[in-house]
Amino acid sequence: MQAIGVTREGDEPELLDVERPEPDAGEALVRTLRVGVDGTDHEVVAGSHGGYPDGADHMILGHEAVGVVEDGNGSGLEAGQVVVPTVRRKPGGETNEYFRRGEPDMAPDGEYVERGIVGEHGFMAEYFTSPADNLVPIPDHLAEYGMLVEPVSIAEKANDHAFATREPFEWRPEAACVLGNGSLGLLTLWMLDREFDRTYCVGRRDRPDPTVDVIDEIGATYVDSRETSVEALPEEYEPVDYVFEATGYAPHAVQTVHALAPNGVGALLGIPGPWEFEIDGGQLHKEIVLHNKCLVGTVNSHVKHFEAAVDTLGEMPEWLLEALVTTVATPDTVEAAFEDDDDQIKGVVEFDTL
Amino acid sequence: MQAIGVTREGDEPELLDVERPEPDAGEALVRTLRVGVDGTDHEVVAGSHGGYPDGADHMILGHEAVGVVEDGNGSGLEAGQVVVPTVRRKPGGETNEYFRRGEPDMAPDGEYVERGIVGEHGFMAEYFTSPADNLVPIPDHLAEYGMLVEPVSIAEKANDHAFATREPFEWRPEAACVLGNGSLGLLTLWMLDREFDRTYCVGRRDRPDPTVDVIDEIGATYVDSRETSVEALPEEYEPVDYVFEATGYAPHAVQTVHALAPNGVGALLGIPGPWEFEIDGGQLHKEIVLHNKCLVGTVNSHVKHFEAAVDTLGEMPEWLLEALVTTVATPDTVEAAFEDDDDQIKGVVEFDTL
Numbered sequence: 001m002q003a004i005g006v007t008r009e010g011d012e013p014e015l016l017d018v019e020r021p022e023p024d025a026g027e028a029l030v031r032t033l034r035v036g037v038d039g040t041d042h043e044v045v046a047g048s049h050g051g052y053p054d055g056a057d058h059m060i061l062g063h064e065a066v067g068v069v070e071d072g073n074g075s076g077l078e079a080g081q082v083v084v085p086t087v088r089r090k091p092g093g094e095t096n097e098y099f100r101r102g103e104p105d106m107a108p109d110g111e112y113v114e115r116g117i118v119g120e121h122g123f124m125a126e127y128f129t130s131p132a133d134n135l136v137p138i139p140d141h142l143a144e145y146g147m148l149v150e151p152v153s154i155a156e157k158a159n160d161h162a163f164a165t166r167e168p169f170e171w172r173p174e175a176a177c178v179l180g181n182g183s184l185g186l187l188t189l190w191m192l193d194r195e196f197d198r199t200y201c202v203g204r205r206d207r208p209d210p211t212v213d214v215i216d217e218i219g220a221t222y223v224d225s226r227e228t229s230v231e232a233l234p235e236e237y238e239p240v241d242y243v244f245e246a247t248g249y250a251p252h253a254v255q256t257v258h259a260l261a262p263n264g265v266g267a268l269l270g271i272p273g274p275w276e277f278e279i280d281g282g283q284l285h286k287e288i289v290l291h292n293k294c295l296v297g298t299v300n301s302h303v304k305h306f307e308a309a310v311d312t313l314g315e316m317p318e319w320l321l322e323a324l325v326t327t328v329a330t331p332d333t334v335e336a337a338f339e340d341d342d343d344q345i346k347g348v349v350e351f352d353t354l
Numbered sequence: 355m356q357a358i359g360v361t362r363e364g365d366e367p368e369l370l371d372v373e374r375p376e377p378d379a380g381e382a383l384v385r386t387l388r389v390g391v392d393g394t395d396h397e398v399v400a401g402s403h404g405g406y407p408d409g410a411d412h413m414i415l416g417h418e419a420v421g422v423v424e425d426g427n428g429s430g431l432e433a434g435q436v437v438v439p440t441v442r443r444k445p446g447g448e449t450n451e452y453f454r455r456g457e458p459d460m461a462p463d464g465e466y467v468e469r470g471i472v473g474e475h476g477f478m479a480e481y482f483t484s485p486a487d488n489l490v491p492i493p494d495h496l497a498e499y500g501m502l503v504e505p506v507s508i509a510e511k512a513n514d515h516a517f518a519t520r521e522p523f524e525w526r527p528e529a530a531c532v533l534g535n536g537s538l539g540l541l542t543l544w545m546l547d548r549e550f551d552r553t554y555c556v557g558r559r560d561r562p563d564p565t566v567d568v569i570d571e572i573g574a575t576y577v578d579s580r581e582t583s584v585e586a587l588p589e590e591y592e593p594v595d596y597v598f599e600a601t602g603y604a605p606h607a608v609q610t611v612h613a614l615a616p617n618g619v620g621a622l623l624g625i626p627g628p629w630e631f632e633i634d635g636g637q638l639h640k641e642i643v644l645h646n647k648c649l650v651g652t653v654n655s656h657v658k659h660f661e662a663a664v665d666t667l668g669e670m671p672e673w674l675l676e677a678l679v680t681t682v683a684t685p686d687t688v689e690a691a692f693e694d695d696d697d698q699i700k701g702v703v704e705f706d707t708l
Contacts, residue, residue, distance in 0.1 A: 097526075101523075101524045103523050103524060105646075106523050106524075106616075106617050106646055107616075108615075108616035108617075108645060109616075109644070109645075160522050161519070161522050161646070161648075164518060164519060164521050164522045165515070165518060165519040165648065165650060167518050167521065168514050168515050168518045169455075169457050169460050170455045170457060170460075172451075248639075250635040250636040250638075250639045251635060252639075253635065253638060253639040253642065254635060261462075262460075262461075262462035262463075263460050263462075268639060268642050268643050269643060270639065270643065271639075271640050271643055271644060272635075272636040272639050272640055273636050273640070274634055274636045274637050275634065275635055275636030275637075276632055276633065276634050276635070276636075277632065277633070277635050278630055278631065278632045278633075279630065279631070279632075279633055279635065280628055280629065280630050281604040281605060281607065281608060281626075281629055281630070281631050281633065282604040282626040282627050282628045282629030282630075283628050283629075284604075284607060285602075285604045285606075285607040285622060285624065285625075285626050285651075286625050286626055286627075287651075288607065288622050288649065288650075288651030289622050289623060289624065289625055289651040289652065289653050290463070290625060290651070290653050291462060291463075291651070291653075292459075292460055292515070292650075292651055292652055292653060293650075293651050294515075294519065294648065294649065294650040294651065295642065295648065295649045295650075296519060296642075296646075296647075296648040296649075297639075297641075297642030297643040297644070297645070297646055297647050297648065298643065298646055299643050299644050299645075299646060
């Protein structure tokens, strides 16, 4: 079957011819419909994140997928059911406390593999197999955009964790700011715009730009970080109650504290490399304390967040989904889905349709 | 009446002769029993924190107090009731949303005054008045150590806010570490030692030392930060699930992230001045994200935390309370309560007994 992967020799996604996988007991065979591409995929391709399955000379890419059950294989799933696979799996097939609790997203290094990212093949192939417990059913009418369930689930978890930090008191947030205008940032911006009175999205682009068009259409305010740094948000616009960081730009962690209103919370999601710089650590510490601020990091997501994401996806307007999916490539034209220029928001590889 | 205060000319606590206050409507008159001294008092005396009441040439010190109602004044409190006053009050007597919600501890700068710290006289006098809503009743048998309710309430709030951040998942913490071996640190250490399997307390003292004796007696492990830095805790001892920072030493905010186990949370309580230093901001950001870590700042406390603190104080063993209160001075010997050497843990000024 056709698959898109990286090899130890190559430095870009390649069309591979691999054997169709056979489902083990408890697994279903899934026919892939669409697989999205995100920043993590680019890092995996560049070799800066993740790692190959044990002993393999290639890794199939892709962790944002939607497919249809081809063979339930006695797993409890019926053939024809549209499903979205979760990403984290048991390392070497061996379970641990995090998987037992249904919270592999909270597992530390070494206690998981991630399909298409680290240690296990991804979903960017005509077929994949998966334990039925890791396949989240979605309605047929969401199949076309089902590959967005995974990124939306990342935002669901981050929001869930961030808002929980404000539960001990009466939090009355009004303004939220998303750092980053990639597909995750824009999906999250739409979600937050439903909950907050005023929303902002920080990017580094000149108009006209497709991401800024989406920001405008959502009704949020675009903030060009070349003109207004994140720490200047309170002076130039307003202090914000919630910051959702989706850039991986390391200074944003510190700047977020200064952008926050009293009692605000910042969710950090980016994964920067090492970067030493000077901060006013005294001011940072004092600001966190005197204004009851919070920074919370979150990574990955699991079934409950996927389920919430299915509901959220179902509420997203058609214009947003159409605007976000800028490329639908086939396995033969896969490089178009991996193009990373200013016209691309979300590239998708389509293997089949319902 | 006798009062202990600071004046604009002086740089140490002075015995003042001031007029006995008259309770307004809704206020009770309280006869002061004991008032504790903490690091904030020393900062107020040194002029580095807080500020005088409007137009006053002196400020009465003290925010950790216990007293007995002398005159309920129709406020609903009976004469003879032992009470502990809360610290934050309405600025200029004018309410705002934070006071309406009963959460002045969440109010930003300018939306509150703090008795004995900023903008309003404290409790270090023979009598004070207070709205009855700001007086938390405590049992008579806790009167002797009632001045510890306020610092314990600070820990109650911090723990409450910190643990709330871990609510969205099954947190199974085992180890906690308190940074700082002052009275707040030691009170908190005892509280955490009831909840966690293993506890640590970081200080900078040579044995024999009265704070290290308390750490030993609690059953916690003393960590000398001159030998083991906070970021080296995971290597030298173990990664800890909870860090309670009570030092105000700015690098601890960053070091806390590295001391935490995956999914851990650090509560920051110290209030450092400006201090620029270099950090690996990339590593910090990545560590927060990839291991779902959290930093939460908390300041002050209010009635619900005081009420929890009354329960906690009632459970504290006599040996701990006796060990913590190292000086009981009178107004005439007040300098002994403000001594800040290695033999002092908590100095107290006693105005009267039940």
